[in-house]
Amino acid sequence: MGITFDQQTQTFHLFNDRISYFIKVSETRHLMHLYWGKRLHTNQLDYILAAKEYATFLPDTQDIDNFQLESLPQEFPAFGNNDLRSPAISLVFENGSRISDFRYVKHCIYQGKKKLEGLPATYVNDEQEAMSVDIVLEDTLEQVQLVLSYTIYENYDAITRSSRLVNHGKKQIVIQRLLSCNVDFTNEEFDFIHLSGAWARERHKKRTPLRCGMQSIESRRGASSHGQNPFIALAHKDANENQGDVYAFSLVYSGNFVANVELDVYDNVRVQMGLNPFDFTWQLKAGTSFQSPEVVMVYAKNGFHDMSSTFHNLYAQRLIRGNYQLKPRPVLINNWEATYFDFDEKKIMDIARTAQPLGVELFVLDDGWFGKRSKDDSSLGDWDVNETKLKGGLKQLASDINALGMKFGIWVEPEMISPNSDLYRTHPDWCIHVPKRHRSLARTQCVLDLSREEVCDFVLQMMIKTLSSAPISYVKWDYNRNFSEVYSIAYPSDQQQEIAHRNMLHLYKILEELTTRFPDVLFESCAGGGGRFDPGMLYYMPQTWTSDDTDALERLKIQYGTSMVYPPACMSCHVSASPNHQVQRITSLKTRGICAMSGNFGYELDITKLTKEEQEEMREQITLYKRIRNTIQFGKLTRLADPFQDNDVAWMYISQDDTEIVVNLVRQYATPYPKTTMLKLRNLNVTAKYTVEQDSRMYTGEELMTLGLIIPHLEGDYDSVQWILHKVED
Ligand code: DGJ
Numbered sequence: 001m002g003i004t005f006d007q008q009t010q011t012f013h014l015f016n017d018r019i020s021y022f023i024k025v026s027e028t029r030h031l032m033h034l035y036w037g038k039r040l041h042t043n044q045l046d047y048i049l050a051a052k053e054y055a056t057f058l059p060d061t062q063d064i065d066n067f068q069l070e071s072l073p074q075e076f077p078a079f080g081n082n083d084l085r086s087p088a089i090s091l092v093f094e095n096g097s098r099i100s101d102f103r104y105v106k107h108c109i110y111q112g113k114k115k116l117e118g119l120p121a122t123y124v125n126d127e128q129e130a131m132s133v134d135i136v137l138e139d140t141l142e143q144v145q146l147v148l149s150y151t152i153y154e155n156y157d158a159i160t161r162s163s164r165l166v167n168h169g170k171k172q173i174v175i176q177r178l179l180s181c182n183v184d185f186t187n188e189e190f191d192f193i194h195l196s197g198a199w200a201r202e203r204h205k206k207r208t209p210l211r212c213g214m215q216s217i218e219s220r221r222g223a224s225s226h227g228q229n230p231f232i233a234l235a236h237k238d239a240n241e242n243q244g245d246v247y248a249f250s251l252v253y254s255g256n257f258v259a260n261v262e263l264d265v266y267d268n269v270r271v272q273m274g275l276n277p278f279d280f281t282w283q284l285k286a287g288t289s290f291q292s293p294e295v296v297m298v299y300a301k302n303g304f305h306d307m308s309s310t311f312h313n314l315y316a317q318r319l320i321r322g323n324y325q326l327k328p329r330p331v332l333i334n335n336w337e338a339t340y341f342d343f344d345e346k347k348i349m350d351i352a353r354t355a356q357p358l359g360v361e362l363f364v365l366d367d368g369w370f371g372k373r374s375k376d377d378s379s380l381g382d383w384d385v386n387e388t389k390l391k392g393g394l395k396q397l398a399s400d401i402n403a404l405g406m407k408f409g410i411w412v413e414p415e416m417i418s419p420n421s422d423l424y425r426t427h428p429d430w431c432i433h434v435p436k437r438h439r440s441l442a443r444t445q446c447v448l449d450l451s452r453e454e455v456c457d458f459v460l461q462m463m464i465k466t467l468s469s470a471p472i473s474y475v476k477w478d479y480n481r482n483f484s485e486v487y488s489i490a491y492p493s494d495q496q497q498e499i500a501h502r503n504m505l506h507l508y509k510i511l512e513e514l515t516t517r518f519p520d521v522l523f524e525s526c527a528g529g530g531g532r533f534d535p536g537m538l539y540y541m542p543q544t545w546t547s548d549d550t551d552a553l554e555r556l557k558i559q560y561g562t563s564m565v566y567p568p569a570c571m572s573c574h575v576s577a578s579p580n581h582q583v584q585r586i587t588s589l590k591t592r593g594i595c596a597m598s599g600n601f602g603y604e605l606d607i608t609k610l611t612k613e614e615q616e617e618m619r620e621q622i623t624l625y626k627r628i629r630n631t632i633q634f635g636k637l638t639r640l641a642d643p644f645q646d647n648d649v650a651w652m653y654i655s656q657d658d659t660e661i662v663v664n665l666v667r668q669y670a671t672p673y674p675k676t677t678m679l680k681l682r683n684l685n686v687t688a689k690y691t692v693e694q695d696s697r698m699y700t701g702e703e704l705m706t707l708g709l710i711i712p713h714l715e716g717d718y719d720s721v722q723w724i725l726h727k728v729e730d
Contacts, residue, residue, distance in 0.1 A: 002152075016153065019037065021152070021159050022034035028103070030074065031075035033182075054068075058084070073184035074182065078102050081101055086270060088179040088274075092281075093142055094171040100142065106136050108134045110133075112130060113130050119253070121162070122318045132149060134147050144284075145168060146164070147163065148162075161181045162180050162291065162294045163181075164290065177280070181297065182271070183271045183272075184269070187267040190236065193207050195564060195565070196228050197227065201549060201554065202546070202561070203561035211263065217258075218256070219255070220256055224257060224531075224532050225482070226527075231259075232271070234246070235303075239303050244302075246300040247271070248297070248565075251294075251295050251296075251535070252293055252294045252296065257276050257293075259271075273295045280500065304639075305683075309636065311567075315538060322515060328629055331361050331603075332361065332362040332364050333604070334604045338605055339368075342368075352400075354608050358618050358619040361407060363401045366476070367411050376443050382421045382422050383414075394469055397470075411478060413479065417446050418444060430458075432483060449499075449503070460510050463510075479527040526544065530548075530562070542569070550576035555573065563598075571598060573595065573602070574603055588718070594664050594722050595664075603618070634655075636656070637651065638653075648679070650663065664722050666718065670714070670715075680707070681709065684701035685701045686702045687702070690725045690727050691728050693726070
């Protein structure tokens with residue numbers, strides 16, 4: 001691994017054993033993108049720039065003969081330099097001009113990786129793990145510097161990037177756009193991959209051919225959103241799970257983002273990702289700087305499995321932090337779908353008493369324990385326990401649950417305020433709103449204006465008080481509406497387009513403080529299900545509630561899409577009631593269990609209403625899960641089939657030490673007299689020998705990957721099977 005700068009060719013080369021990334025400083029000192037992909041052993045890539053000659057009606061850049069930035073692959077295009085494709089940076093200067101001209105001035109190559117100020121990012125544990133370079137460009141007329149930072153890791157096929165703008169001048173500059181990355185490729189028959197959906201069907205994998213013009217995904221909602229995840233990839237037409245080049249981009253940010261893919265008329269592709277310029281500007285005062293979020297760029301030469309493995313390893317090992325980073329996650333029971341708001345301490349204790357002997361390790365008290373909240377129309381902001389429902393409060397309940405031998409956790413939604421709350425009556429202006437205009441409610445609530453210091457302080461102090469009030473081991477941090485009427489009365493008119501980003505920065509500050517103060521609390525992020533399932537939140541909270549859709553079949557698609565980027569230990573997956581509350585589908589407890597064995601396992605139904613046989617089945621599921629949870633949560637995932645295309649959906653986990661394998665299969669729909677089918681496994685050792693627990697038979701890796709496991713007779717729709725294999729010989 002290394003980063004070199006070749007003086008003669010003025011070329012940067014970022015490389016590890018498997019990937020290379022080349023940037024060149026042109027004679028005009030513009031930064032040109034030369035190459036990103038499989039490792040190359042050269043520094044002479046200038047010919048890539050020579051071949052372009054296009055008819056264009058634009059003037060030559062700086063009147064240099066045949067030198068047109070629009071025809072060239074650029075590293076970080078600025079608005080104004082005769083390139084009318086989408087810019088990565090766009091500024092407005094005091095005189096109203098929007099033209100900037102950034103040229104290379106210097107660079108600094110160093111071991112390790114710096115922290116991003118105020119923003120989540122991947123990190124190193126040891127300086128030897130990675131190398132970084134900060135490349136400094138300057139617009140000399142306006143005395144503003146642009147610092148492009150890159151890191152390459154030794155052990156992950158990823159390059160991380162971010163950009164920072166520093167105003168060295170005496171005048172204020174307005175940032176209209178400062179993206180995190182730009183990559184100019186030649187189109188190689190790419191498909192565009194992204195994860196999109198809606199509430200209850202988040203992160204479905206979408207794949208479409210690139211078409212001429214701009215194709216984008218974005219969030220304008222104040223959260224990364226249910227609709228689009230901050231991830232995109234370009235994949236060669238022939239790329240699939242196991243083969244083909246994939247170039248993937250994942251933004252470490254939880255608010256408004258954009259990902260642009262622009263295919264120009266000459267078949268060049270420009271990919272960009274970063275903060276969404278929609279309704280965004282930033283007043284960059286003299287002497288201040290602005291930092292963009294980090295984008296993680298993964299090159300995979302062997303398809304989507306290869307891409308996901310890089311993201312999984314990097315995010316599990318160098319994004320997620322804290323005491324739970326590599327610790328087995330507890331089996332939990334959550335009372336939401338069991339009781340909704342209708343509970344008291346007796347009901348809660350009944351569930352807890354039933355759950356504990358079955359092996360459940362953590363009880364999570366969901367929404368409705370505070371203020372006067374008996375439905376979703378009040379009390380957000382009034383975080384004192386409702387003693388009519390819970391006599392003795394959280395302290396009593398937590399110690400009663402602890403006495404049973406289980407840990408105790410709570411639900412909170414600290415970023416919100418209900419108009420029907422004492423907090424709102426005292427501080428009606430603490431929410432995001434435009435004075436004198438109607439305040440639109442979603443789920444009867446407003447969003448607190450975290451861009452204000454005093455509001456942040458309230459949220460932080462409230463959380464500290466709550467977490468100190470009882471033995472609380474887990475927090476489910478929810479967020480159930482998006483932004484509207486974005487405005488803050490604490491800021492002047494020319495800073496109103498900073499509010500969405502300022503809210504995010506302050507949320508990160510609160511989370512940093514809280515997770516540092518309470519290192520033993522397991523935090524789980526949630527946003528009406530998976531409306532903020534992104535790397536930014538994972539930096540603070542090691543797991544996320546995947547979706548409010550707990551139906552086993554629907555989860556196959558949601559979990560498949562989520563697994564493209566996020567490691568299994570990030571995904572919380574619960575067994576819920578049948579018929580399912582979201583789609584009314586009836587599925588067996590067995591299938592619900594197998595589908596939920598895809599990450600952090602739990603239950604979310606009234607188990608006091610289960611029959612003795614069902615409770616016994618649940619006990620067996622939990623015992624089994626505990627035995628294999630290390631393999632599922634921290635093992636290596638292989639997707640064997642695609643729920644969007646295949647009727648039999650299968651996936652497998654190989655433990656980190658390669659000795660245990662868990663294989664899950666769900667048949668979506670029954671067919672009459674199905675032929676005998678076999679499930680071919682992948683990523684095993686060809687010569688190793690494996691036994692299958694279910695039939696005690698011995699197979700070689702070669703057999704399992706060439707012929708496969710016989711799928712037993714499955715009954716009806718939604719039946720499933722699970723195999724556990726052990727490696728007995730290398
Ligand atoms: C939305 C979450 O996704 C649910 O699991 C539940 O916690 C509700 N909010 C509670 O209001």
